[in-house]
Amino acid sequence: MSATQLAALARTTEPQSMLRRFLALDAVVTGANALAYLALPGPLGRLLGVGPGLLTALGAFLLAFAAGVGWLATRTRPAALPVRAVVELNLAWAALSFVALVAWLTPTMAGAVWGVLQAITVSGFALLQYGSLKVRQDTSV
Numbered sequence: 001m002s003a004t005q006l007a008a009l010a011r012t013t014e015p016q017s018m019l020r021r022f023l024a025l026d027a028v029v030t031g032a033n034a035l036a037y038l039a040l041p042g043p044l045g046r047l048l049g050v051g052p053g054l055l056t057a058l059g060a061f062l063l064a065f066a067a068g069v070g071w072l073a074t075r076t077r078p079a080a081l082p083v084r085a086v087v088e089l090n091l092a093w094a095a096l097s098f099v100a101l102v103a104w105l106t107p108t109m110a111g112a113v114w115g116v117l118q119a120i121t122v123s124g125f126a127l128l129q130y131g132s133l134k135v136r137q138d139t140s141v
Contacts, residue, residue, distance in 0.1 A: 015136035019083065020073050022128040026086070027070035029121070034062035048111030065089065083133050090126035094119040 036044060037059030041052035048055075069086055072078045097119035101112060 015132065015139050016077055019078055019129065019132035019136055020075075022125065022132050023069055023073035023078060023083070023086065026090070026125040026129065027066045027073055029125075030062050030069065031066035033118075034059045034066055037062065047108065048114055049106060049108035050111055080133060080137070083129060087126045087130045087133070090122045090129070094123040094126070097122070 037055040041055040041059070044050075045052040045055050072082055072086065097115050101107065101115045105111070105115070107115060
C-alpha cells in the first residue's frame with residue numbers, strides 16, 4: 001500500500017497522526033470485541049460454537065491488548081519497537097485464528113465466518129500499522 005493510499009485512509013498526510021489513528025482504531029475495535037466476549041460469553045458461545053470459558057479468556061486477553069494499543073496510540077511519537085510488537089501480535093492472532101478454525105475448534109457456520117472475518121480484519125490492522133510505521137521512518141530520514 002502506498003503512502004498516498006495510507007494517507008487517504010487515515011485522512012491525514014502527517015505520519016505520526018496516521019500511525020496513531022490506525023493504532024487507535026485497532027484499540028477501539030479490539031476493545032469492543034473484548035467487552036462483548038466478557039459480557040456475553042454464553043450467548044456468543046452458542047452463536048459461534050465456542051465454549052464460554054474460552055470466550056471469557058479471550059476477552060480478558062483482548063481487553064489487556066486493546067488497553068496497551070490504546071495507550072500506545074496516545075503517545076506523540078509511538079516507539080517503533082512496541083508498534084512492531086503490535087503488528088506481529090496482530091499477525092500471530094490472524095494466523096492462529098485460521099489454525100484454530102481448521103485444527104481445534106468446531107464452530108457453527110456463524111463462528112467460522114466470524115473467525116475468518118476477524119482474522120482478515122486483524123491482518124488489515126497489522127498492514128496499516130506496518131505501512132504507517134514505514135512511512136514515518138521513510139519521512140524522518
